[in-house]
Amino acid sequence: MDKKNELLVRVYFVMFMFILVAVLILGRVVKITLFEGDKWRGKADAYVKWMEKKVDRGDIYDANGNLLATSLPFFDVRMDLLISSDAVFENNIDSLAICLAKLWPNGKPASKWKAEFIQGRYAGKNKTKKGMSYFQIADGVNLDEMEKLKKFPIFREGHYGGGLILERTTKREKPFREIASRTIGTDRANAQNVGLEDSFDKFLRGKTTKQLMKRIKKNLWVPVQNPAEFDAKKGDDIITTLDINIQDIVHTELLKAVTKEQAKAGTAILMEVETGAIKAITNLERSKSKESYYEEYNYGIGQMTEPGSTLKLATMMALMEDSCVALNDKVRVYGGKKKFYGEWMYDSEMHGKDEMTVMDVFKFSSNVGIASLADQCFNKDWSSRQKFTNYFRQFGLDQKTGIEINGEVNPYIKDAKEHRKSFWLTSVPWMAHGYEMHLSPLQVLNFYNTVANEGKKMKPYLVESILREGKTLHQFHPKVVDESIARKETIEKAQELLHSVVKSGTGRRLKSKEFSFAGKTGTTRVDYDKDAEGVKKKYNASFAGYFPAEDPKYSLIVVIYDPSVSYYGSSVAGPVFRNIAEKCNSLYFKNQLKEQMAEMKDFMIAKKQSGYGEDYDQLMAYMDVDYQRSSKAKWVNLLPSEDEVKMDKKRILKNKIPDVRGMGIRDATYVLESLGLKVKTEGLGKVVTQTIKPGTKNVGQEIELLLN
Amino acid sequence: MRNELTNWIFKNLSFVFFLSALGLVYIFNAHKAEKKLREIQVLKQEVSDSKNHYHKIKSEIMYESTESQLAKELIEKDLKSNDDVPVVIKQG
Numbered sequence: 001m002d003k004k005n006e007l008l009v010r011v012y013f014v015m016f017m018f019i020l021v022a023v024l025i026l027g028r029v030v031k032i033t034l035f036e037g038d039k040w041r042g043k044a045d046a047y048v049k050w051m052e053k054k055v056d057r058g059d060i061y062d063a064n065g066n067l068l069a070t071s072l073p074f075f076d077v078r079m080d081l082l083i084s085s086d087a088v089f090e091n092n093i094d095s096l097a098i099c100l101a102k103l104w105p106n107g108k109p110a111s112k113w114k115a116e117f118i119q120g121r122y123a124g125k126n127k128t129k130k131g132m133s134y135f136q137i138a139d140g141v142n143l144d145e146m147e148k149l150k151k152f153p154i155f156r157e158g159h160y161g162g163g164l165i166l167e168r169t170t171k172r173e174k175p176f177r178e179i180a181s182r183t184i185g186t187d188r189a190n191a192q193n194v195g196l197e198d199s200f201d202k203f204l205r206g207k208t209t210k211q212l213m214k215r216i217k218k219n220l221w222v223p224v225q226n227p228a229e230f231d232a233k234k235g236d237d238i239i240t241t242l243d244i245n246i247q248d249i250v251h252t253e254l255l256k257a258v259t260k261e262q263a264k265a266g267t268a269i270l271m272e273v274e275t276g277a278i279k280a281i282t283n284l285e286r287s288k289s290k291e292s293y294y295e296e297y298n299y300g301i302g303q304m305t306e307p308g309s310t311l312k313l314a315t316m317m318a319l320m321e322d323s324c325v326a327l328n329d330k331v332r333v334y335g336g337k338k339k340f341y342g343e344w345m346y347d348s349e350m351h352g353k354d355e356m357t358v359m360d361v362f363k364f365s366s367n368v369g370i371a372s373l374a375d376q377c378f379n380k381d382w383s384s385r386q387k388f389t390n391y392f393r394q395f396g397l398d399q400k401t402g403i404e405i406n407g408e409v410n411p412y413i414k415d416a417k418e419h420r421k422s423f424w425l426t427s428v429p430w431m432a433h434g435y436e437m438h439l440s441p442l443q444v445l446n447f448y449n450t451v452a453n454e455g456k457k458m459k460p461y462l463v464e465s466i467l468r469e470g471k472t473l474h475q476f477h478p479k480v481v482d483e484s485i486a487r488k489e490t491i492e493k494a495q496e497l498l499h500s501v502v503k504s505g506t507g508r509r510l511k512s513k514e515f516s517f518a519g520k521t522g523t524t525r526v527d528y529d530k531d532a533e534g535v536k537k538k539y540n541a542s543f544a545g546y547f548p549a550e551d552p553k554y555s556l557i558v559v560i561y562d563p564s565v566s567y568y569g570s571s572v573a574g575p576v577f578r579n580i581a582e583k584c585n586s587l588y589f590k591n592q593l594k595e596q597m598a599e600m601k602d603f604m605i606a607k608k609q610s611g612y613g614e615d616y617d618q619l620m621a622y623m624d625v626d627y628q629r630s631s632k633a634k635w636v637n638l639l640p641s642e643d644e645v646k647m648d649k650k651r652i653l654k655n656k657i658p659d660v661r662g663m664g665i666r667d668a669t670y671v672l673e674s675l676g677l678k679v680k681t682e683g684l685g686k687v688v689t690q691t692i693k694p695g696t697k698n699v700g701q702e703i704e705l706l707l708n
Numbered sequence: 709m710r711n712e713l714t715n716w717i718f719k720n721l722s723f724v725f726f727l728s729a730l731g732l733v734y735i736f737n738a739h740k741a742e743k744k745l746r747e748i749q750v751l752k753q754e755v756s757d758s759k760n761h762y763h764k765i766k767s768e769i770m771y772e773s774t775e776s777q778l779a780k781e782l783i784e785k786d787l788k789s790n791d792d793v794p795v796v797i798k799q800g
Contacts, residue, residue, distance in 0.1 A: 175767025
């Protein structure tokens with residue numbers, strides 16, 4: 001019995017111990033989950049957490065695939081001064097300081113770098129105090145500089161040996177810098193985006209999603225659900241209608257002009273007549289220091305001003321649409337000076353003539369002439385005034401163009417009914433030569449483009465397509481706004497008028513011998529309500545038109561704001577127009593020539609060459625060339641002749657050196673190295689000579705290839 | 709009873725070994741996969757850096773080869789662009 005009791009006591013003891021342990025564990029569980037829960041969950045978060053997927057912003061391209069805006073990585077460089085060992089630090093600190101001073105010659109000198117490093121590491125002369133583990137080297141370092149930095153003494157020991165800390169950021173870069181930069185726009189973290197970066201932000205930005213990530217190494221996180229799915233999708237790419245070559249021409253010419261004229265600003269927009277695609281848009285504004293010009297504000301789209309003489313075309317078209325006058329009718333111009341309802345009106349050029357034909361009124365841009373004509377036809381009563389403003393509506397001048405850039409506003413054109421309270425007796429004569437209304441340069445251009453396009457009004461557009469991962473997501477097609485804004489005869493007469501301006505009117509000095517264009521000058525007074533003795537009068541000079549005159553391809557407007565040297569549209573904006581038109585025309589010929597040359601290449605006979613069979617199959621299919629292939633071998637010889645292309649098998653034996661002449665560098669190295677040979681190459685292109693004769697026994701020699 | 713248990717254990721020992729071997733393979737595999745992921749991450753970074761590098765150099769070349777930049781460079785060498793308008797000799 002005793003033994004049994006003893007046994008029981010032991011059993012109970014063991015059981016008690018078990019229960020005790022169980023209770024302890026349970027207690028611990030309760031404590032951890034209920035009382036310390038937050039703390040531990042917080043710790044767990046350091047290893048697993050929801051993170052926003054970082055997405056690369058999409059790129060912006062021009063119509064020919066040139067990169068207009070992209071994101072490039074930049075680095076903020078810091079140094080942990082405490083991490084490197086004393087030996088490494090002491091031995092290399094001088095050379096590091098010299099290297100840094102060399103990398104940034106305009107920055108700190110080597111002696112200063114060294115002093116700062118030493119001070120930072122030892123926190124003053126006191127070696128017991130802790131120094132800096134986050135010493136600033138530089139911000140916004142680009143890739144090239146970063147690569148160099150990594151190879152500097154101390155830094156090349158890596159993060160744990162040298163203490164180099166690189167923090168990656170991305171910045172938007174425009175490869176063509178100032179060119180079209182306001183229209184391409186900016187993407188900034190702490191300010192409103194502008195331009196296409198703003199209007200297409202939704203696409204460029206890409207989709208950001210959150211995903212559960214776990215930490216597998218310092219600074220290395222992988223998704224929990226599917227560790228292989230690393231890459232967040234890139235934002236969509238935008239293909240614009242801009243052409244960087246034309247854009248370059250427009251930019252250069254406008255810059256020359258605004259600099260010469262000491263103007264406040266200038267803008268030029270070039271549009272394809274048939275489609276409404278904008279090929280170039282430049283906006284230059286003088287910097288505050290008055291030294292240079294920058295793309296600061298989108299004048300072409302956002303600047304509403306009185307268009308002045310360029311809008312006389314609309315008045316002329318209204319007169320013709322109404323059949324009120326014929327081009328040969330005579331009209332009195334009173335020597336270029338006339339009082340309308342108590343207000344004086346002057347012609348900008350004193351011609352001294354008393355009478356002119358209607359055509360000459362337009363050609364020589366007589367304000368008095370066109371105002372008189374409009375006054376006769378459209379200022380009799382309210383219904384005739386209404387007719388006048390209705391024509392402006394019919395021509396679409398009161399509508400926005402609908403360009404993709406945010407911030408375009410409706411043009412202001414007075415309506416005889418809607419604005420009756422501010423519609424004066426003088427309104428018709430003044431509207432007739434482009435005052436008492438506000439339009440942006442693009443809106444005026446769109447009107448000229450419509451005339452060039454036989455009266456068919458197109459919607460101007462800047463974006464051709466949106467690509468998602470290389471595939472077209474959206475394709476934007478030219479859009480017709482109005483099939484015809486006026487009668488056919490009216491359009492024809494309008495074109496005739498525009499030709500005559502350059503042939504023998506205000507634009508006659510711009511004429512170039514081999515090349516024809518059509519357009520209208522504009523010299524617009526601004527701030528005329530502030531007229532006072534001794535105050536210099538301010539003007540905007542403009543020229544709107546299209547080229548070539550007979551078969552219009554492009555329409556173009558040039559506006560120069562407040563030029564100081566001269567102020568006539570014909571002498572300030574006109575030459576810019578002509579230069580751009582001429583250069584674009586040459587460019588057009590050059591491109592045509594290039595195309596012809598490319599066609600010629602088809603006739604040239606290729607030389608004998610060899611390579612990977614499948615590559616040739618693909619190449620031939622891509623070039624749409626018929627060929628005969630006599631074997632299914634991996635490596636082939638290509639034997640072109642005058643009228644056919646043949647391919648036959650290339651023999652490659654394991655124990656013999658093959659003939660790699662005629663092969664590309666990649667194919668040749670692949671073939672030789674897979675046979676165990678060592679390859680050295682020189683030059684570029686196809687192999688012309690090899691140092692070991694084909695057919696020699698292969699014993700893993702070294703072979704040198706010379707490429708042409 | 710005791711004998712039976714020992715027997716059972718011995719009988720299934722090979723299976724137990726198999727299970728632990730499987731466990732080892734599992735752990736090894738998981739580690740290997742993680743290592744690969746790390747490599748992929750590093751390579752991806754390298755690829756994107758190289759791509760960016762390419763973009764940077766290419767865009768510099770593009771900028772330098774615009775007509776206006778070329779004209780600027782060449783003016784020092786006394787070369788000027790031909791401003792004559794091309795003449796169409798024959799309309800094809």
